[in-house]
Amino acid sequence: MPAALETIALEKHFGGLVASSNVSLRIEPGARHALIGPNGAGKTTLVNLLTGVLAPTSGRILLEGTDITALKPHARVARGLARTFQINQLFAELTPLEAVGLAVSQRLGRGGDWWQPAGARSQVVGEVVDILERFRLADVMHEPTGILPYGRQRLLEIALAVAGAPRVLLLDEPAAGVPEEERHVILDSLDALPSDVAVLLIEHDMDLVFRFARHISVLVNGALFTQGPPEAIARDPRVRQVYLGEGEHV
Amino acid sequence: MSARLPASAVRDGFAARARLHPLEVVFWLAALGTVFLLPGRHLLLTEIAILGLFALSLDLILGYAGIVSLGHAAFFGFGAYAAGLLAKHGLLAEPLLALIVAGLAAGALGFATSFLVLRGSDLTRIMVTLGVALVLREVANRYAWLTGGADGLQGVEMAPLLGRWRFDMFGHTAYCYALCVLFVLFVLARRIVNSPFGLSLQAIRGNPLRAAALGIPVDRRLVAVYTLSAAYAGIAGALLTQTTAFASLSVFDFERSADLLLVLIIGGTGYLYGGLIGAIVFKLMQDYLAYLTPQYWPFWIGLLLVAIVLVGRERVAGWALPLRRLVARLDWRGRPAPAAGE
Numbered sequence: 001m002p003a004a005l006e007t008i009a010l011e012k013h014f015g016g017l018v019a020s021s022n023v024s025l026r027i028e029p030g031a032r033h034a035l036i037g038p039n040g041a042g043k044t045t046l047v048n049l050l051t052g053v054l055a056p057t058s059g060r061i062l063l064e065g066t067d068i069t070a071l072k073p074h075a076r077v078a079r080g081l082a083r084t085f086q087i088n089q090l091f092a093e094l095t096p097l098e099a100v101g102l103a104v105s106q107r108l109g110r111g112g113d114w115w116q117p118a119g120a121r122s123q124v125v126g127e128v129v130d131i132l133e134r135f136r137l138a139d140v141m142h143e144p145t146g147i148l149p150y151g152r153q154r155l156l157e158i159a160l161a162v163a164g165a166p167r168v169l170l171l172d173e174p175a176a177g178v179p180e181e182e183r184h185v186i187l188d189s190l191d192a193l194p195s196d197v198a199v200l201l202i203e204h205d206m207d208l209v210f211r212f213a214r215h216i217s218v219l220v221n222g223a224l225f226t227q228g229p230p231e232a233i234a235r236d237p238r239v240r241q242v243y244l245g246e247g248e249h250v
Numbered sequence: 251m252s253a254r255l256p257a258s259a260v261r262d263g264f265a266a267r268a269r270l271h272p273l274e275v276v277f278w279l280a281a282l283g284t285v286f287l288l289p290g291r292h293l294l295l296t297e298i299a300i301l302g303l304f305a306l307s308l309d310l311i312l313g314y315a316g317i318v319s320l321g322h323a324a325f326f327g328f329g330a331y332a333a334g335l336l337a338k339h340g341l342l343a344e345p346l347l348a349l350i351v352a353g354l355a356a357g358a359l360g361f362a363t364s365f366l367v368l369r370g371s372d373l374t375r376i377m378v379t380l381g382v383a384l385v386l387r388e389v390a391n392r393y394a395w396l397t398g399g400a401d402g403l404q405g406v407e408m409a410p411l412l413g414r415w416r417f418d419m420f421g422h423t424a425y426c427y428a429l430c431v432l433f434v435l436f437v438l439a440r441r442i443v444n445s446p447f448g449l450s451l452q453a454i455r456g457n458p459l460r461a462a463a464l465g466i467p468v469d470r471r472l473v474a475v476y477t478l479s480a481a482y483a484g485i486a487g488a489l490l491t492q493t494t495a496f497a498s499l500s501v502f503d504f505e506r507s508a509d510l511l512l513v514l515i516i517g518g519t520g521y522l523y524g525g526l527i528g529a530i531v532f533k534l535m536q537d538y539l540a541y542l543t544p545q546y547w548p549f550w551i552g553l554l555l556v557a558i559v560l561v562g563r564e565r566v567a568g569w570a571l572p573l574r575r576l577v578a579r580l581d582w583r584g585r586p587a588p589a590a591g592e
Contacts, residue, residue, distance in 0.1 A: 085463075099453070105449075111466060112470075113447060125260050
């Protein structure tokens with residue numbers, strides 16, 4: 001069985017700076033995989049390479065065994081690779097209803113329909129209902145996204161990615177900036193993700209990482225430093241050294 | 251949030267976007283009324299309808315997809331000359347068919363040049379669109395054997411519309427024709443912007459990065475709407491030629507593109523009526539001010555522009571809030587009144 005997502009010797013150079021160095025990462029189907037590393041380790045660069053926002057200098061990316069290195073971002077999404085953003089990337093003027101509807105329509109291949117009104121298809125409506133409920137957005141579904149509280153926007157950020165029914169989901173610091181009392185909603189929504197979806201969690205927050213992940217990869221200076229189950233990573237003195245040595249808390 | 255969300259609420263949420271507002275009915279009834287009530291002003295009203303359609307075409311790309319253009323006259327002019335040449339050489343005498351062909355021709359030009367506006371900032375797009383319009387104007391100037399050059403395209407003879415209605419010198423046929431074309435294309439545009447396609451355009455304008463991350467083929471969508479917009483502009487240009495039986499290089503003028511932005515600034519973007527309302531205000535002001543002080547018309551329009559931009563449309567909308575509340579109360583669908591600051 002091929003990996004859900006796999007990189008082979010992925011490299012990204014910005015001029016003389018090596019942002020990703022020989023990264024060969026394997027994410028199993030249905031994985032709960034975390035990618036951690038100190039600031040500047042190249043985590044977000046790696047996400048941008050995986051999703052096609054950046055083109056790698058060399059190396060290959062395979063999605064369920066198919067080479068997607070040359071595909072554009074939207075074509076990767078169509079093949080089942082979705083992501084959330086570290087900083088919310090939402091549509092301020094659209095309502096959650098419209099945004100989720102758009103994501104669902106697009107996945108069902110109806111995103112280019114120009115004659116039927118949006119929401120005319122019952123399959124779309126059914127899935128929108130499901131997503132809005134799961135992410136507890138039903139009560140604000142008619143509000144413009146731009147005026148929603150931050151925690152709600154964060155939920156919508158994840159909801160939009162999940163609405164695409166991905167095979168692989170990349171979560172870039174999903175709980176970043178969410179107030180303590182709203183965190184559990186985010187965590188619950190992560191727990192409720194379908195078990196056959198492979199999830200790669202990029203995160204700083206170790207509580208969240210150790211709660212969520214069954215496998216952890218550590219990225220340092222653009223290269224894979226070590227990987228293994230959470231207990232092993234937690235005990236690894238070199239990992240502690242990397243974090244503490246750079247003045248980071250674990 | 252324990253009760254299940256009813257699917258009907260979601261369906262209604264989508265439907266609310268496309269629902270017909272009573273004011274829209276009033277607007278179009280008033281437009282129809284001008285046909286019978288203002289027969290002496292049909293020439294001016296034809297100009298308004300054409301400018302409104304032209305502004306509608308720019309609103310499709312600017313108000314929905316966020317593509318700013320300072321050279322939309324390129325497509326207007328292309329359609330104008332296409333219609334003129336078709337009529338002059340008797341290639342396609344029937345005006346409505348010729349109008350469609352001119353629109354298709356302008357659409358083809360829009361498709362070909364759409365790839366130039368896919369990337370880049372607003373400033374790049376302004377320069378590229380401006381450049382395309384300048385190039386077309388010079389091409390039309392250079393090939394005088396075809397276009398008449400600086401003298402304009404003379405000798406355009408318009409056949410009767412649908413073989414029945416002759417274009418008269420009072421512009422009655424012309425106005426009915428222009429108004430019908432505007433109405434049909436408006437209804438089509440309204441349908442399109444409320445579709446998933448239209449929604450995806452708004453998403454792209456709001457955040458192209460995220461739109462792509464949802465799987466939306468951003469470039470393909472922009473090419474499609476740019477092509478559509480160019481076809482609309484070409485039809486507006488063709489209407490001008492057909493209703494005046496003349497086309498000159500001025501159809502490509504920079505001023506025409508700039509005025510168009512002004513029309514949308516007056517009327518507002520992103521709700522389709524902005525172009526129509528802007529065209530009415532612009533033309534009536536031009537007509538009235540030019541009558542009062544022919545030389546100083548640009549002064550007043552300039553002053554208005556500065557005022558609109560400085561005061562801001564939101565604030566003007568705020569002043570109009572009591573009126574909007576009243577309208578909302580008259581609304582038979584009983585939606586809540588707009589809140590302040592909306």
